[in-house]
Amino acid sequence: MKPASQRPVARSRMLSTAIHAIGLLLFALSFSQVPKGTNPLRKGFGGPYKFLTIIALLLSTITFVIGLLGDVLNVKPLFVAKSYMSLCATPVELLITIFYWTLYFIDRTKLTPPGHQLPLNHDLGLHAVPTIMLLADLLVLSPPWAINGRAAFLLDLGIAFSYWGWIEYCFSIVGWYPYPGLTLASPFKKLVMCVVWAAFLAATTVLLKKLHAKIIAITDTTQIVASSKTK
Template sequence: MAQDTARGLIQQHPLQRVSSPSRGASALLHSFALASFAYSFAYLVRNPNPINESYGWHMQYLTIIGLSLATATFAIGLLADITLSPTLFKVKNTLSVASAPMECLISLLYWSLRAIDVKLVLPDWAPPLPLSADLSFHAVPSLTLVIDLLYFSPPYTIAFLPALALSGCIAFGYWFWIERCYQVNNFYPYPLFEILNTPQRIGLFATSAFLMTLATSTLIWLYGFVNGKEARETGTDNVTKKVRSGNVKGE
């Protein structure tokens, strides 16, 4: 047992604060988040509306797409905790590179637009969301993913241009998807899209891609602020060597 613990500490990235994968705090965080996500999906089923019967279901909403990706991230994370699998841990960290910035973007856009006018994000026929559901959809995913990154994961090493490319693929992939849904349903999931014309929607998605990239850069900076920069060590040949950087797979 002592040897297994020591081996785990050696394999853990030097900047990672809390042991993960583990059946302790890491598993508790992932379990709590998954319980909240399950509540969100159950809310959609128990409170049906016209979206339930339309083409694309609730996956027309960026919120639900992000929630699905966050669920996959933490489901794999919990499996890694239970099995102590380094491979599943790497998969969880790889998914986090997309899911954490995406959820930060969703929270930023939703709460900002809601503060301006709730009718920009909720159609007239939609009843107000209770606070518990609103937080479960639009706050808990981003908060738990950020906590997971800062305390239970190695640092991101994705560069700005790859992050921008990833964000652009997600943003414009979503645009093509909702246009497909519009062709069938003849309405957009968010009222804001009805207000904007096509060039304005392109501008909105381009801005969203940039904001998601900015979120990735901010998370990288925040990780360094909370956990410090990569340490340096001096080898036996008195040459200063940089400690091997962790990558997005958690190595």
């Protein structure tokens, strides 16, 4: 039986289960390395969960846990819930990957204080692997996202403001931000950053939706051609 609300990419749930299980294993390995980080900005209230990267990894993990439960139980609402979680996690992870590795090759000190850089395998586990696994789940297993650009912007604006509120709360307790540049930013600049970040996330969502539709169209065409040749 094909998984409910999933794309018919296999005669059984084996492929979907494998992708979700592998993803959770890789995410667990990344989480196991988090306590080894030495960045002094992670100290105090909130710990590493002040950083957007770790929050995104948590969202990715929840997405794959729901997906794996759906594979095992074959319950349609779980696959629907996974798609909603993917809609939140995938654009965030993709933009984290793009911005992180861009800065990584320009100036690593803007990401992590000198002497506190992460080993490459841990870096990849936090800033590349989640994106790869979420894209595999979206493009191979999932149905198209049912969201337009305006709705995506409102959703992502909510995500951006939620994170802003969280780090401000942490700042009120520990006295510093996870990203030093925020110390000098006025509330108005932070507001602008939230809006710009939400716009980037929404644009990413729309682009991923279009890419997904093209992949589905190509796959369907290939299947039709293959079916006609066998007749």
